Amino acid sequence: MEKPFAITLDPGSSLANHTGSWRTSRPVYIDRLPPCNKQCPAGEDIQGWLFHAESGDYESAWRHLTRDNPFPAIMGRVCYHSCEGVCNRGQIDAPVGINSVERFLGDEALKLGWKLTPPSSESGKNVLVVGAGPSGMSAAYHLRRLGHSVTVFEAGPMLGGMMRFGIPKYRLPRDVLEAEMQRVVDLGVKVNLNTKVDNILNTMQDGKFDAAFLAVGAHIGKRARIPAGDAAKIVDAISLLRSMEGEEKPMLGRRVVVYGGGNTAIDVARTAKRMGAEPLIVYRRTRDKMPAHDFEMEEAIQEGIMVKWLSTITQAEESSLTIEKMALDDKGFPQPTGEFETIEADSLVLALGQDVDLGLLDGVPGLEVTDGVVKVAPNMMTGHPGIFAGGDMVPAERNVTVGIGHGKQAARHIDAWLRGEEHVPAPQHEVANFEKLNPWYYADAPKTVRPMLDIIRRQSTFDEVQGGLDESTALFEARRCLSCGNCFECDNCYGVCPDNAVIKLGPGKRFEFNYDYCKGCGMCVAECPCGAIKMEAEEI
Amino acid sequence: MSFQPVHFYQTGTFTVGNRLLEPSERSVQANIQRTNSLNSGHRACQGCGEALGARYAIDAAMNAARGRLIAANATGCLEVFSTPYPETSWQIPWIHSLFGNTAAVATGIAAAIKVKKHKGEMGDVRVVAQGGDGGTTDIGFGCLSGMFERNDDVLYICYDNGGYMNTGVQRSSATPPAARTATTMPVGPEPGNQFGQGKFVPAIAMAHEIPYVATATVADLRDLEYKVTKAMGIRGARYIHILVPCPLGWGAASEDTILLARLAKETGIFPVFEAENGEVTGTLKIRRKQPVEAYLQRQKRYAHLFGKKPAVETIARLQAAADKNIRKYGLLDQEAN
Ligand SMILES: Cc1cc2nc3c(=O)[nH]c(=O)nc-3n(C[C@H](O)[C@H](O)[C@H](O)COP(=O)(O)OP(=O)(O)OC[C@H]3O[C@@H](n4cnc5c(N)ncnc54)[C@H](O)[C@@H]3O)c2cc1C
Numbered sequence: 001m002e003k004p005f006a007i008t009l010d011p012g013s014s015l016a017n018h019t020g021s022w023r024t025s026r027p028v029y030i031d032r033l034p035p036c037n038k039q040c041p042a043g044e045d046i047q048g049w050l051f052h053a054e055s056g057d058y059e060s061a062w063r064h065l066t067r068d069n070p071f072p073a074i075m076g077r078v079c080y081h082s083c084e085g086v087c088n089r090g091q092i093d094a095p096v097g098i099n100s101v102e103r104f105l106g107d108e109a110l111k112l113g114w115k116l117t118p119p120s121s122e123s124g125k126n127v128l129v130v131g132a133g134p135s136g137m138s139a140a141y142h143l144r145r146l147g148h149s150v151t152v153f154e155a156g157p158m159l160g161g162m163m164r165f166g167i168p169k170y171r172l173p174r175d176v177l178e179a180e181m182q183r184v185v186d187l188g189v190k191v192n193l194n195t196k197v198d199n200i201l202n203t204m205q206d207g208k209f210d211a212a213f214l215a216v217g218a219h220i221g222k223r224a225r226i227p228a229g230d231a232a233k234i235v236d237a238i239s240l241l242r243s244m245e246g247e248e249k250p251m252l253g254r255r256v257v258v259y260g261g262g263n264t265a266i267d268v269a270r271t272a273k274r275m276g277a278e279p280l281i282v283y284r285r286t287r288d289k290m291p292a293h294d295f296e297m298e299e300a301i302q303e304g305i306m307v308k309w310l311s312t313i314t315q316a317e318e319s320s321l322t323i324e325k326m327a328l329d330d331k332g333f334p335q336p337t338g339e340f341e342t343i344e345a346d347s348l349v350l351a352l353g354q355d356v357d358l359g360l361l362d363g364v365p366g367l368e369v370t371d372g373v374v375k376v377a378p379n380m381m382t383g384h385p386g387i388f389a390g391g392d393m394v395p396a397e398r399n400v401t402v403g404i405g406h407g408k409q410a411a412r413h414i415d416a417w418l419r420g421e422e423h424v425p426a427p428q429h430e431v432a433n434f435e436k437l438n439p440w441y442y443a444d445a446p447k448t449v450r451p452m453l454d455i456i457r458r459q460s461t462f463d464e465v466q467g468g469l470d471e472s473t474a475l476f477e478a479r480r481c482l483s484c485g486n487c488f489e490c491d492n493c494y495g496v497c498p499d500n501a502v503i504k505l506g507p508g509k510r511f512e513f514n515y516d517y518c519k520g521c522g523m524c525v526a527e528c529p530c531g532a533i534k535m536e537a538e539e540i
Numbered sequence: 541m542s543f544q545p546v547h548f549y550q551t552g553t554f555t556v557g558n559r560l561l562e563p564s565e566r567s568v569q570a571n572i573q574r575t576n577s578l579n580s581g582h583r584a585c586q587g588c589g590e591a592l593g594a595r596y597a598i599d600a601a602m603n604a605a606r607g608r609l610i611a612a613n614a615t616g617c618l619e620v621f622s623t624p625y626p627e628t629s630w631q632i633p634w635i636h637s638l639f640g641n642t643a644a645v646a647t648g649i650a651a652a653i654k655v656k657k658h659k660g661e662m663g664d665v666r667v668v669a670q671g672g673d674g675g676t677t678d679i680g681f682g683c684l685s686g687m688f689e690r691n692d693d694v695l696y697i698c699y700d701n702g703g704y705m706n707t708g709v710q711r712s713s714a715t716p717p718a719a720r721t722a723t724t725m726p727v728g729p730e731p732g733n734q735f736g737q738g739k740f741v742p743a744i745a746m747a748h749e750i751p752y753v754a755t756a757t758v759a760d761l762r763d764l765e766y767k768v769t770k771a772m773g774i775r776g777a778r779y780i781h782i783l784v785p786c787p788l789g790w791g792a793a794s795e796d797t798i799l800l801a802r803l804a805k806e807t808g809i810f811p812v813f814e815a816e817n818g819e820v821t822g823t824l825k826i827r828r829k830q831p832v833e834a835y836l837q838r839q840k841r842y843a844h845l846f847g848k849k850p851a852v853e854t855i856a857r858l859q860a861a862a863d864k865n866i867r868k869y870g871l872l873d874q875e876a877n
């Protein structure tokens with residue numbers, strides 16, 4: 001071979017040597033399931049929408065989020081964000097403030113008037129949704145996006161279900177609720193308010209509905225058998241909260257005793273406080289045994305709400321209550337002690353849980369009702385073909401997010417069922433737990449704390465207690481995400497390969513391995529911060 | 541001051557790239573059009589730190605010299621695995637010197653360029669010399685010291701893997717104490733390399749008061765690129781000493797190469813700093829301090845320290861040496877610790 005002076009070898013001629021043949025195992029790019037996504041009851045792709053938010057593209061983030069959940073501004077206020085409890089960043093410093101970024105996106109959408117994507121075609125199918133709570137409205141949204149004609153029958157005068165008639169304003173301002181509900185209606189969902197369904201089969205037949213999704217919630221306050229004098233004022237928590245939405249505010253007197261230890265009890269006490277009363281919560285067990293979330297109890301205590309632990313109410317009179325002290329036995333159950341005490345009380349509010357009104361299902365064949373809730377199959381269908389159900393009326397945890405998740409799942413199954421098919425959810429990827437990450441690469445960044453309303457205004461007004469993040473803090477918070485299990489294009493694999501065997505495809509296109517030269521050292525796998533590469537044995 | 545990392549953009553400047561940074565702020569290695577000076581198809585072991593360090597360093601030098609660069613290369617792994625006749629992995633003008641004279645060869649090239657430039661026969665071309673620790677701290681040391689004291693316009697890069705790896709892991713004057721090689725005490729009360737021998741060439745280079753001396757590792761790419769770029773902006777003799785783990789010679793897993801370089805720095809065993817005209821001007825701080833065991837235990841060359849009866853005293857001596865580095869070079873941030 002003729003070469004110029006002093007040149008003996010052609011540049012880069014080693015490409016002829018395919019060192020990939022040395023390999024006994026090969027790296028492969030994968031997407032692992034981030035723990036937050038796995039946890040989210042509404043099935044949000046949290047890592048996915050944070051990815052857009054990280055670059056400041058909030059609209060794409062919001063669009064990505066609303067593929068699964070149409071109510072981010074509501075979520076950002078009332079969701080119990082169990083996702084944060086499992087967030088991998090919690091093992092570095094503190095979990096990503098997923099919920100606060102979600103709220104920021106939701107508020108940004110309302111501020112800038114972003115609209116949900118309308119369906120691209122009409123299926124010609126007619127679906128009935130009963131109940132305009134979170135579960136029903138989520139189903140309506142997803143069904144509509146799939147092209148079905150959707151009609152919502154709602155017994156009450158407004159949309160929102162327990163989000164309007166239960167959750168107080170200081171946690172969920174009504175303009176936010178209204179706006180996110182309306183946005184779903186704007187997709188062409190028909191709504192019949194003040195229309196209670198008494199017999200589901202008749203309603204379906206009359207309206208020529210092909211399928212129905214029921215989400216009537218649980219609205220009947222549980223009563224306790226408390227001997228009471230004629231003049232004793234006893235109300236149930238749900239009726240009380242509901243009346244807060246009307247013109248006439250309830251009359252409770254000054255000393256209001258709330259009986260129960262759940263979130264509802266706390267909301268009632270905080271509501272009473274804001275109306276000028278002096279609420280006292282009476283609960284039969286201890287704080288750590290309370291079903292209420294600790295942060296809510298904490299906020300209530302900050303607002304000056306008193307609690308009597310280990311106490312049951314045995315007698316109610318016009319202006320007093322008799323209370324028996326309890327003691328926990330070795331199994332942690334409260335047992336009576338025989339010690340009594342009398343406390344002053346102008347009214348007693350019972351917050352002891354709710355039952356479902358299943359009247360509309362009377363006479364429907366095939367249904368299975370256990371413990372007052374309707375059994376559904378994994379596809380959310382009741383025992384009666386074509387009737388699906390979700391939210392508080394089916395056996396599950398009772399909260400807004402679970403209801404929204406049910407609505408979404410049901411919509412997908414109804415869609416398939418209407419076509420005579422079965423919806424098979426895509427198999428879940430393996431979980432990107434903390435051990436799969438290389439946390440070295442993430443810069444230190446402590447969590448951003450949301451502002452709280454000052455305590456005086458929290459005790460006297462119904463102004464929203466928790467504030468939101470602003471643009472810069474939301475961006476900061478989004479960027480704290482580790483992108484668990486999903487490539488975020490940090491270029492580490494492209495950089496660290498000693499054999500230059502990683503091909504960078506360009507922004508948004510990720511990477512490819514060049515197996516002609518990859519020797520299988522595993523460095524790219526070890527140095528990928530987020531666990532998006534895996535080593536697989538080579539078949540030899 | 542040393543390299544200033546970006547404070548917080550998800551990964552700051554710890555990762556090779558970062559989609560949230562301006563392209564101009566990203567590393568050379570993140571660039572889709574990097575030179576790949578040392579291309580695929582070379583015959584280095586799986587996970588070779590030297591192959592990686594060489595591409596990192598020479599790509600950065602090529603970037604700084606706008607592609608006008610010549611490299612002289614001492615005998616050693618880097619030369620042997622990159623150029624088995626009739627192939628080469630190099631994509632830059634590159635010449636193989638002898639084992640011990642690469643500094644002198646580079647000096648000659650620099651002199652020739654100077655003359656040609658003077659005659660108007662060519663524009664500016666920069667010169668790099670590179671070699672392993674054996675070729676640098678032992679056999680090539682005379683030529684290197686001469687290059688320093690004459691302040692020849694060459695950037696010399698030493699890839700330190702702590703031994704003569706190409707010929708089967710023999711001891712060099714850069715082999716760390718207690719590390720076992722093929723030519724250190726195999727048995728007895730204190731096997732492995734002796735304490736109190738060897739030398740740290742970056743300090744000797746500083747004693748020559750050349751314009752620029754720096755150390756780096758393959759675990760801190762941004763720092764490494766910053767130093768090569770800075771060195772390329774200076775005329776005269778410059779020296780960069782890069783710690784490059786060797787899976788074969790260290791008895792380590794191939795995927796641990798970067799981890800080991802990181803641990804060498806985080807324990808204080810390998811101080812990462814830069815110096816101008818004989819004075820230390822910047823240090824790369826320890827971020828999450830670790831005991832030396834974290835580094836030692838992952839390498840079979842130190843396995844004899846961790847048998848049934850761990851060599852507590854020897855480990856303590858190694859810890860003391862690391863602590864001394866921490867004090868001497870100020871490797872811990874005072875505020876943070
Ligand atoms: C005080 C309180 C605070 C809460 N706070 C939170 C919180 O902070 N976060 C959280 O996640 N969850 C909270 N929850 C729980 C949450 O509100 C419920 O789990 C959720 O609203 C259930 O949604 P759903 O759609 O199943 O039913 P609902 O929200 O109860 O909606 C059911 C709807 O169906 C209508 N309906 C009923 N029967 C019929 C009929 N026969 N015909 C037509 N319409 C009918 C009702 O009028 C209602 O509008 C709280 C609950 C209460 C009571």
Ligand SMILES: Cc1ncc(C[n+]2csc(CCOP(=O)(O)OP(=O)(O)O)c2C)c(N)n1
Nearest residue numbers: 615616617639672673674675703704705706
């Ligand atoms: C004068 C001379 N002596 C000995 C050798 C054999 N030899 C080739 S490479 C090498 C060791 C190189 O060690 P080092 O410089 O540390 O580089 P590494 O292989 O570790 O990267 C030796 C001893 C030689 N080529 N020339």
Ligand code: SF4
Nearest residue numbers: 036087088481482484
């Ligand atoms: S770091 Fe991001 S992807 Fe990982 S669990 Fe937390 S929010 Fe999800």
Ligand code: SF4
Nearest residue numbers: 497518519521522524
């Ligand atoms: S770093 Fe390179 S050679 Fe090693 S496994 Fe990854 S692609 Fe293959």
Ligand code: SF4
Nearest residue numbers: 487490491492493528
């Ligand atoms: S190392 Fe970075 S660029 Fe490579 S797969 Fe992992 S996240 Fe993506």
Ligand SMILES: [Mg+2]
Nearest residue numbers: 672673701703
């Ligand atoms: Mg060597």
